[in-house]
Amino acid sequence: MNEEHIGEIIKGILAEDQSADPVFDKKRMEDAINDGIAKANELGVGVTFCFLDSGRVERMLYHMPNANLVSSELAPKKAWSAFSMKMPTKDFSKDIQPGGPLYEMGTSLGGKLVSFPGGIPLKINDKFIGAVGVSGGLVEEDEAICEATVASFMKRLG
DSSP, rough: OHHHHHHHHHHHHSOTTTTSSSSSHHHHHHHHHHHHHHHHOOOOOOOOEEETTTTTTEEEEOOOSSSSHHHHHHHHHHHHHHHHHHHHHHHTGGGGGSSSSTTTTHTTTTTOOSSSEEEEEEEETTEEEEEEEEEESSSHHHHHHHHHHHHHHHHOHH
């Protein structure tokens, strides 16, 4: 392999759109968040949305103007928790309470684990690809808004 051939390979790599992601496409996430906003407005609550990929990287975070400040901290934690536990946060809440089989897990992870509703993992063909976290309303509202956001996102993968 000569320098010219190596140069052509490097040019090809650099020419590829490294930001393109077939799953976490910016428009797909924006459209899903817009549908989540519609649900939040229907419920009369402001929330923060967080999309997280399988590398636990925040791919998109949106804080509605009327959302409380703490929601910007909790939405990513809900997404992280749902992905890390591979289940909706509402499903393991009882397990980490005093007397539960996973009690102390929340404190063992330095406060990263959030166990109340509003975090849902994303799964395609039995593979976990990321998660969505929503925070800002009552737990029932967060869960409903998160469910609407996830349904919209998954429908657009289609």
